[in-house]
Each structure stands twice: as C-alpha cells, then as structure tokens.
Amino acid sequence: MLLEMLGVAALVFGVFFCAVGVIGVIRMPDTLSRLHASGKVAILGLFGLLIGAALLVPATALRLLVLGLFVLLTSPVATHAIAAAVHRRREIAQQLDEEHAAGAAEADMPYSVDVTAVLARSQLDEIMEALERTQQRRDPTDTE
Amino acid sequence: MIESEFAQSAVSLILLAMVILLIPASYRVVVGPSLPDRLSAVDLITTLLVGIIVLLALIEETPVVVEMAIALAAFAFVGTITIARYISEGRYF
Numbered sequence: 055m056l057l058e059m060l061g062v063a064a065l066v067f068g069v070f071f072c073a074v075g076v077i078g079v080i081r082m083p084d085t086l087s088r089l090h091a092s093g094k095v096a097i098l099g100l101f102g103l104l105i106g107a108a109l110l111v112p113a114t115a116l117r118l119l120v121l122g123l124f125v126l127l128t129s130p131v132a133t134h135a136i137a138a139a140v141h142r143r144r145e146i147a148q149q150l151d152e153e154h155a156a157g158a159a160e161a162d163m164p165y166s167v168d169v170t171a172v173l174a175r176s177q178l179d180e181i182m183e184a185l186e187r188t189q190q191r192r193d194p195t196d197t198e
Numbered sequence: 199m200i201e202s203e204f205a206q207s208a209v210s211l212i213l214l215a216m217v218i219l220l221i222p223a224s225y226r227v228v229v230g231p232s233l234p235d236r237l238s239a240v241d242l243i244t245t246l247l248v249g250i251i252v253l254l255a256l257i258e259e260t261p262v263v264v265e266m267a268i269a270l271a272a273f274a275f276v277g278t279i280t281i282a283r284y285i286s287e288g289r290y291f
Contacts, residue, residue, distance in 0.1 A: 055202070062208045065253075069212045069219075072246060076219045079226050079242055085234050088226070092242040103249045107256050110200055110209070114255060117264040124268060125248070128275040132241055135282035140234045142286040178232065186288050 061109030068102020075099055085140050089133055096129040146185050147178060200256065213253040220246055237281050244274035 071094055078091025104122050108115040200206050223246060226239035248267045255263035283289075 058200070058202055058205045062205055065209065065212050068249065069215050072216060072219055072249065075242065076223050076246075079239060080222050085232060085238070088235060089238050092238050092245075095242055096245045100245055100249050103252055107252050110205060111256055111259065111261070114261040114264050117261055117268070118252070121248070121252070121264060121268050121271065124271055125245075128271065129245070132275055132278040132282070133238075135279050135286075136234050136238050136241070139237075139282045139286035143232075143234070182288065 057109050061106045064102050064106030064109060066102075066106075068099050068104075068106060070099075071095065071102060072099035086137060089137055089140075093129070093133050096125065096133070100125055143178060143182070147181060150181050150185060200259070206257075209253060209256050213250065213257065216246060216250050216253060220250075233285055234282075237278065237285065241274065241278050244270065244278075248274075 075091050075093075075095030075098075078094065079088050082088045082091055101122060104118045108118045200209065220243060223239060223243050227236050227243070230236040230239055248271050251267040251270065252264060255261060255267075
C-alpha cells in the first residue's frame with residue numbers, strides 16, 4: 055500500500071513536469087528557451103513516470119532501468135545537437151548580413167542593408183542555400 | 199500487478215493527461231517559426247510517447263511492452279541527431 059502511494063506520487067510528479075515542459079514549449083519566446091523547457095520533460099517528467107511505474111509494478115523495474123539509462127545518455131546529446139544547429143544558423147545569418155552590408159558599402163547602396171535585415175529575418179532557408187553555394191565556390195577541397 | 203482501485207484509476211487518469219498533452223505539443227510542430235523549433239517539438243512528442251507506452255505497460259500489466267519504448271527512444275535519437283546535423287551542415291552525414 056505504501057509502495058502504491060509512493061508510485062502514484064511519482065507518477066503525478068512526472069506528469070506535472072511533462073505539463074510544465076509542454077506549456078514552456080508553447081509559451082517561451084525563443085528557440086533556445088523552448089529547448090530548455092523540453093529538456094525538463096525528457097529528464098524530470100519521464101524519470102518521474104519511470105520511477106512511479108517501477109514502484110507500482112516491480113516486474114518492469116529492470117527494463118525501466120535500461121530505458122532510464124538510455125534516455126539519460128541520449129537526451130542531452132540530442133538537445134545539444136539541436137542547440138548547435140540553432141547557433142550555426144544564427145552565425146550564418148550574421149555572417150551573410152555583414153557580407154551584404156560590406157558589399158552595399160562598396161557599391162554605395164545604403165538601402166540594401168535594410169533589405170538584408172528583412173531577408174535574415176524572414177527567408178533563412180534561402181540564405182542557407184546561398185551560403186552553401188558560396189562555400190562550394192570558395193573551397194573546392196571540401197569533399198563529402 | 200496493480201491491485202487497488204485507487205492506483206488503477208490514478209494510472210488511467212495520468213495516461214489521459216499525457217495523451218491530452220500531445221495536442222499542445224503538436225501545436226508547436228505545426229506553427230513553429232523555424233526548423234529547429236519543429237525538430238525539438240517532434241523530439242518532445244517522442245518523449246511523451248515513451249511515457250505513454252510505459253503507462254500502457256502498467257495498465258496492460260505486460261512488462262515486455264517497455265521494450266517497445268526503448269526501441270522508440272533509440273530511433274528517435276538517431277532521427278533527431280540526423281535532422282539536427284542536416285540543419286547545421288546542410289547534408290546528412
């Protein structure tokens with residue numbers, strides 16, 4: 055009976071942190087803040103559920119331990135990969151902004167700075183493709 | 199196995215709450231402003247699905263179902279790493 059109460063309490067803990075993480079993913083203003091909120095679901099929420107399940111049905115404890123260790127290893131790696139991707143996209147956009155501003159200064163076109171700012175905000179995918187083309191032009195030694 | 203009525207109904211209610219949480223998480227997949235937003239939301243949905251499978255294993259009282267959750271977590275890890283690398287590098291491997 056005590057084990058059941060503890061298990062239900064751990065399940066409630068886990069589902070509480072799942073709800074907190076989902077609300078954070080919806081309400082947070084920034085991509086990196088949203089990643090922070092979804093990390094709460096992966097560790098606190100899922101581990102609450104796993105501990106509660108292991109307390110309620112002890113026959114599943116070994117498999118739940120394996121699942122917990124796996125999630126503990128892979129979830130930070132996945133979050134780090136997404137965060138590195140976000141950082142790389144920002145670097146690329148900033149670099150392109152500077153290049154376009156330098157080109158505009160050389161050609162004496164003051165209005166094109168505003169154009170590149172609008173581009174960086176709204177059309178990041180086209181900017182990524184343009185940067186890929188310029189990188190392929192610059193160093194042909196970068197093979198697959 | 200779960201014997202008391204209280205624990206059974208509590209597990210059912212928590213499973214219902216987890217399934218309802220999938221809807222706001224998929225909101226971020228649909229309207230996410232950028233590609234990393236959608237990717238992190240898909241990762242979040244997969245984590246919620248792993249939790250749902252664990253709760254289903256509790257209700258069905260079959261511990262083998264947890265291995266399904268392990269497989270889902272493994273495939274989600276590979277997919278997330280691959281798409282994140284596609285976003286940052288522009289190619290898969």
